[in-house]
Structures are given as C-alpha cells and as structure tokens.
Amino acid sequence: MAEKFRVGIIASGRIARMHGGGWRGCDRTEIVAIADSHPEALATYASEFDVNNQYLDYREMMEKEKLDIVSVCSWNPQHAEMTIAAATYKPKAILCEKPMACSLGEAEAMMIVCERNGVKFAVGHQRxxxxxxxxxxxxxxxxxxxxxxxxxxxxxxxxxxxxxxxxxxxxxxxxxxxxxxxxxxxxxxxxxxxxxxxxxxxxxxxxxxxxxxxxxxxxxxxxxxxxxxxxxxxxxxxxxxxxxxxxxxxxxxxxxxxxxxxxxxDNRSGYGDAFTDQANAICDWIEGKIDNYPGQAEHGKxxxxxxxxxxxxxxxxxxxxxxxxxxxxxxxxxxxxxxxxxxxxxxxxxxxxxxxxxxxxxxx
Ligand SMILES: NC(=O)c1ccc[n+]([C@@H]2O[C@H](COP(=O)([O-])OP(=O)(O)OC[C@H]3O[C@@H](n4cnc5c(N)ncnc54)[C@H](O)[C@@H]3O)[C@@H](O)[C@H]2O)c1
Missing domain, CATH: 3.30.360.10 (Dihydrodipicolinate Reductase; domain 2)
Structure with a gap:
C-alpha cells in the first residue's frame, strides 16, 4: 500500500472535527499533526483524533512536519494569513474553510501564492x-x-x-x-x-x-x-x-x-458524509485522477x-x-x-x- 498523504490541521475547533472525520474516513490520508493556539483545545483534539504531534504555533507545525495536505479551520479573518503562510511550505493541497476570505484582495492573494507554490487550493464548500x-x-x-x-x-x-x-x-x-x-x-x-x-x-x-x-x-x-x-x-x-x-x-x-x-x-459525519467525499476528491485531484475538483478556490472566490x-x-x-x-x-x-x-x-x-x-x- 502506498504511503498515505500527511495531513496537518490548523485550528482544532468545531469544523476541524468535521475535517478530522473526513481525513480519517479517507484511506489515503493520515492526520499527523494538529496546531491550535489554545492549549486545552489542542490537547482535547489530539486525544480525540489520536494525533501525536501537537503545536501551539501553526508555522512551527508547517516547518517540522513536511505536510502533504493542510486544513485551515480557524476563524474567517485568519484564513488568508494561514493559507498564505502554509502555501509557502509547498504542501500538495490546502483546504481552507469557508468563507474563503474577508475581502476579494485577500482571496486573490491566497490564490496567487498557492499557484506560485504549486499548491492545489480548495475551499470548504463541502455541500x-x-x-x-x-x-x-x-x-x-x-x-x-x-x-x-x-x-x-x-x-x-x-x-x-x-x-x-x-x-x-x-x-x-x-x-x-x-x-x-x-x-x-x-x-x-x-x-x-x-x-x-x-x-x-x-x-x-x-x-x-x-x-x-x-x-x-x-x-x-x-x-x-x-x-x-x-x-x-x-x-x-x-x-x-x-x-x-x-x-x-x-x-x-x-x-x-x-x-x-x-x-x-450515509451520514457518518453528520453532513451526509460530505467531508469524506471532499477528502477523497482532494486525493484524486492530487493524484491527477480528476482535473476539475468541484470545490476549487475559484468557486470560493x-x-x-x-x-x-x-x-x-x-x-x-x-x-x-x-x-x-x-x-x-x-x-x-x-x-x-x-x-x-x-x-x-x-x-x-x-x-x-x-x-x-x-x-x-x-x-x-
Ligand atoms: N463548512 C462548513 O459547513 C462550516 C461549518 C462551521 C464552521 N465553518 C467555518 O470554520 C471556521 C471555524 O469555525 P469553528 O466553528 O470551527 O470555530 P471554533 O471557534 O470552534 O474553532 C476555532 C479554533 O481556532 C483556534 N485558533 C484561533 N487562533 C488560532 C491561531 N492563531 N492558530 C491556531 N489556532 C487558532 C481556536 O483556539 C479554536 O480552537 C470558520 O471559518 C467557519 O466559517 C464551516
């Protein structure tokens, strides 16, 4: 069996649990690291999803973990900063939560940085x-x-x-x-x-x-x-x-x-299992099995x-x-x-x- 894609999640709140379920439900991905600035939130998530590598600073996680896929699951004003920072470490794909950003300027900057670093960029319109x-x-x-x-x-x-x-x-x-x-x-x-x-x-x-x-x-x-x-x-x-x-x-x-x-x-995720489908489609996109990933950043924008x-x-x-x-x-x-x-x-x-x-x- 091929090695699994290494997934890191930035922010461990409510939607990160849906992403976690999606990545866990996909047999090509493994959650290897979690980052959250709140120590208790971080520890709770790590134990719930059995993740060994915990970081209070998401940039340190990016630096150390050589991630293939990054989930950006923090609040809306942080989407641009986190996506742009993560993209510079050249993961294969970033999945950023919706809404993509708080302004069109931010959205454009996120897309430019992802493109220049060869990162496939998805926005979490999982429905x-x-x-x-x-x-x-x-x-x-x-x-x-x-x-x-x-x-x-x-x-x-x-x-x-x-x-x-x-x-x-x-x-x-x-x-x-x-x-x-x-x-x-x-x-x-x-x-x-x-x-x-x-x-x-x-x-x-x-x-x-x-x-x-x-x-x-x-x-x-x-x-x-x-x-x-x-x-x-x-x-x-x-x-x-x-x-x-x-x-x-x-x-x-x-x-x-x-x-x-x-x-x-079925409804394993509580969202019609859209998060697992989303995870599988991102893997297909990375592996070149599909070109037209349905939730590409251009649709978020x-x-x-x-x-x-x-x-x-x-x-x-x-x-x-x-x-x-x-x-x-x-x-x-x-x-x-x-x-x-x-x-x-x-x-x-x-x-x-x-x-x-x-x-x-x-x-x-
Ligand atoms: N796709 C969907 O259907 C859906 C549903 C709910 C929420 N969302 C989106 O998910 C995002 C998060 O919402 P939520 O309800 O999970 O929020 P939440 O408050 O439950 O989780 C946010 C987490 O971010 C952490 N955080 C804050 N600053 C951080 C930093 N600098 N570094 C690392 N972690 C940091 C917080 O400690 C917290 O644990 C929002 O953008 C929201 O719009 C999407």
Whole structure:
C-alpha cells in the first residue's frame, strides 16, 4: 500500500472535527499533526483524533512536519494569513474553510501564492458533494424544470456564514455560472461581527446570472417562523425545486405532486458524509485522477465576490457589475467612512460563544 498523504490541521475547533472525520474516513490520508493556539483545545483534539504531534504555533507545525495536505479551520479573518503562510511550505493541497476570505484582495492573494507554490487550493464548500445538490444540478442541466428563472435563498446569522453555501449552491446548480451584476441593500445599526469581522444586521442581494436568471440572497429578513434554508428554492419555466441541506424535492409541470430525492450517501459525519467525499476528491485531484475538483478556490472566490458586491452595491447605491473592482471589504469601507454608521455602539459577535480566552480575542 502506498504511503498515505500527511495531513496537518490548523485550528482544532468545531469544523476541524468535521475535517478530522473526513481525513480519517479517507484511506489515503493520515492526520499527523494538529496546531491550535489554545492549549486545552489542542490537547482535547489530539486525544480525540489520536494525533501525536501537537503545536501551539501553526508555522512551527508547517516547518517540522513536511505536510502533504493542510486544513485551515480557524476563524474567517485568519484564513488568508494561514493559507498564505502554509502555501509557502509547498504542501500538495490546502483546504481552507469557508468563507474563503474577508475581502476579494485577500482571496486573490491566497490564490496567487498557492499557484506560485504549486499548491492545489480548495475551499470548504463541502455541500457540493451532497448527492441531492449534484442531483439538483443534473436535473436542471437536463431541463427537468425547463429554463431556470429565479433562485431564492434565505439565511440567518450573517450572509458570510451559511449564505456563502447558498450562493455557492446557486452557482453550482446553474453549472458554476459567473454572476454578471449584484444589487444589494444592507442594514447595520449595531456594531455587528461574525468570527471577528464586520457583518450586517440584515441584508438582501439580487444577483444577475447569465441569460437573465436572477438569484436572491437574504439574511435575517423573515420574522419568527419564516422560511430559512441551506440551499435555495428554484423556479423554472416548467417546474420548481426546493433544496435544503441534503434534501431535494421537485415538481415538474404535467406531473402530479412533489417528487422526493433520496440522498445516496450515509451520514457518518453528520453532513451526509460530505467531508469524506471532499477528502477523497482532494486525493484524486492530487493524484491527477480528476482535473476539475468541484470545490476549487475559484468557486470560493466567486461566492465571496457576490457577497462583497452586495456590500459594495449598498455602499455605492448602484447596481454593481462583476468582476468587482473593489478589493477591500466594502462593508468595512462603508462603516469606516460613515456611509453606514453604527447607531447603537458596542461590538458584538455572532460567534462570541466560541471564544475560549485571550488566545482568541475578537474585539477590535
Ligand atoms: N463548512 C462548513 O459547513 C462550516 C461549518 C462551521 C464552521 N465553518 C467555518 O470554520 C471556521 C471555524 O469555525 P469553528 O466553528 O470551527 O470555530 P471554533 O471557534 O470552534 O474553532 C476555532 C479554533 O481556532 C483556534 N485558533 C484561533 N487562533 C488560532 C491561531 N492563531 N492558530 C491556531 N489556532 C487558532 C481556536 O483556539 C479554536 O480552537 C470558520 O471559518 C467557519 O466559517 C464551516
């Protein structure tokens, strides 16, 4: 049996456990090292996943371990710094969690460094591996609901949180369509953060895809009991479909009632085992068995660009054309220049319940 790919994980929190399950479920990978700046988090993870080599400093892990694959599992503002630092050690692949970065400039820098160091770069939109998402894409490509016309996704707790999965799904369902324009609106009266970066209290974005297909991404708009989904409702000229997490149902004109798709995978990871599929696909990509890895960084960047365009449209009060020219995070710019002022001062973070101490300070 060939030697296994040596995997190192940066940050040992909740999503690192999903990555851990994925790498463990793949027979071509072995988790050889874990890094976390919080000693207790580090020790707990190491014992849970039986990892011998523990590091408080992820750069030291990169220096000493000669890793083939690196998982970047820390908070959003650290994705760029950690990915760029890891890439300079030339692992075969990096899997960075979503959202890919906090600005388009960061995302571009991450991709450039990976390319120049010959590193395959994946972003953790693992839901692309759900059988229901793949089936939805196939049905649309086969014309089952006619011409797709409108896609609608409603999320909670920040567009940059689950919204990135939903936007990624809209693009995925449309065959990885590149959006052409975005019209956005943002409400931010409180000093609101997510994983240590600014987000909106509420927002809504209309996304223009090719062929006059339009998508909606909205965050925190419905009142109690309203519809939220991790996917989208898609309306076509001859039918419709609803995708929520790993479930899919669809209705086709002329046929009675909903048809329900049964997901084909088991649920070992709690995510339809998408993390194991993700791990296997990354190995296939490294080994040259596939060229077109479904979660490549370019798709992470495309989802991020749409979210940044929602903010930029709200800042400039205009329909923003893509590709987006603004490399900074437009929400930061809007807040710092007084275009969207904080009216109820006092920073708070959607994920403050995860803060374990001084090692992870999120206040600015
Ligand atoms: N793909 C998904 O479905 C999904 C789901 C949940 C979270 N996420 C993403 O995963 C990321 C992490 O979220 P989480 O919920 O696991 O957070 P978490 O707070 O549970 O874990 C973060 C860990 O990072 C560690 N850390 C902080 N600074 C560090 C440093 N400098 N070096 C090493 N470790 C450091 C912390 O000590 C903590 O253990 C976020 O970007 C989030 O968006 C993705």
């Amino acid at each position: 692309r591996f759900y059988s229901s998402w793949r089936e939805a894409r196939r049905l649309i490509q086969d014309g089952a609901i006619g011409e797709p016309r409108r896609l609608w996704s409603a999320v909670r707790a920040g567009m940059m949180n689950t919204g990135t999965h939903c936007i990624d799904f809209q693009r995925f369902a449309l065959g990885d369509a590149q959006a052409e324009w975005v019209m956005g609106s943002v409400e931010r009266k409180t000093d609101h953060y997510l994983f240590g970066h600014r987000i909106e209290d509420r927002c809504c974005g209309l996304i223009g895809y090719p062929n006059n297909v339009e998508g909606v991404i909205e965050n925190e708009l419905p009142t109690e009991g309203g519809l939220y989904q991790l996917g989208a409702t898609i309306y076509g000229s001859d039918g419709m479909m609803e995708i929520h997490d790993n479930s899919l149902k669809y209705m086709i004109s002329g046929k009675a009632g909903w048809q329900v798709f049964e997901p084909t995978e 495309a989802a991020l660009e749409i979210m940044m365009a929602v903010y930029e449209s709200a800042r400039l009060h205009e329909r923003v054309s893509l590709p987006l020219q603004t490399r900074a995070n437009p929400l930061d710019v809007a807040v710092e220049t007084g275009v969207i002022p904080v009216e109820r001062p006092g920073a708070w973070d959607e994920r403050s319940f995860l803060v374990r101490g001084e090692a992870m300070s999120w206040t600015k």
